Amino acid sequence: MTTTLRPTLEPLPTPVTPRLRRPTWRDPRLLVGCALVAGSVALGATVVSSARDTAPVYVAAHDLVPGDPVEASDLRVVDVNLGGEASRYLAPEGDGLTAGSVATSVVRSGELVPRTALGKESDVTVRAVAVPVSGTLSDRVRTGSTVDVWFVPKAASGTVVAGGADDAGAPRRLTQGAVVAQVDEPGSSLVVGGQTTVQVLVRPGDLPAVLAALAADGTVTVVPGGAK
Incomplete structure (x- = not known):
């Protein structure tokens, strides 16, 4: 009688399920995360506090x-x-x-x-000079703007001379970059007649020329946009 030997089958190993461990305060990843969160909160608080750090100051209520x-x-x-x-x-x-x-x-x-x-x-060295304007005044000439003041003399015949730069009758600039202190329109209590008057702040060095031109036979006019 022949005996047949059967191989012995060993049981397969049971897989081990990994257990999740709770992070502890010693876990470096947790410490880094907490540090990042704390830094973000501190930075946000600093930005908000800085934005609210205002102080009262004066602004001009008018020019x-x-x-x-x-x-x-x-x-x-x-x-x-x-x-x-x-x-x-x-x-x-x-x-x-x-x-x-x-x-x-x-x-x-x-x-x-x-x-x-x-x-x-x-401390104020400029002086206000009233310049009558007979023609149309530019809308750029207003309180606080800067202007050039020019004088256009008249010829003996009463006509305006349009000469060259060396011509004594040519227009000449009296002052540059003068500040307009006030514009008095016709109908104002400060204006006599129908002319507009521009109050121009003139520097002391230019004052004699401006006053002489106002008394001379010719036209004194203001041109907007002058620069000092």
């Missing part, structure tokens, strides 16, 4: 020109964030607006008021 007295009613208070530039502008806190202040330079309506734009009356 200010050299020589204008400046009182609290001529200014408005707004809150702005100027950072390190805040000390350059006039603010209601600290020394603020002093009595007897006048504008020493042009400040447009709604603009921040630089501290250097205010001073005493003795």
Whole structure:
């Protein structure tokens, strides 16, 4: 009798299911993640705090020109964030607006008021001169704008001479980059007759020529867009 040997089949190994471990405070990945979150929160808080860090400063309630007295009613208070530039502008806190202040330079309506734009009356060197304008005045000539003042002499016959640069009767510029302090239209209580009058701030060195031209036989006119 022959005996048949059958191979013994060994059981297959049971797969081991990996167990998920809870991260601990010692896990470097968790520590890095927490650091990133904390840094983002701190940065966001700094940005928001900086955006809210505003201070009250003065802005002009209307156009200010050299020589204008400046009182609290001529200014408005707004809150702005100027950072390190805040000390350059006039603010209601600290020394603020002093009595007897006048504008020493042009400040447009709604603009921040630089501290250097205010001073005493003795700091203003320009003088206001009334220039009658018989023709049509450009709409660019307004309070706070700059103009050139020209003189056009008349010939003995009463006609305007249009000569060359060396001609004594040629138009000549009297002052350049003068600031317009005020424009008085016909019908204003300050205007006599039907002419528009432009109050021009003239520098002392140009004042004699402008006054002489106003008294001479000819036409004094203003041209917009002059630069100092």
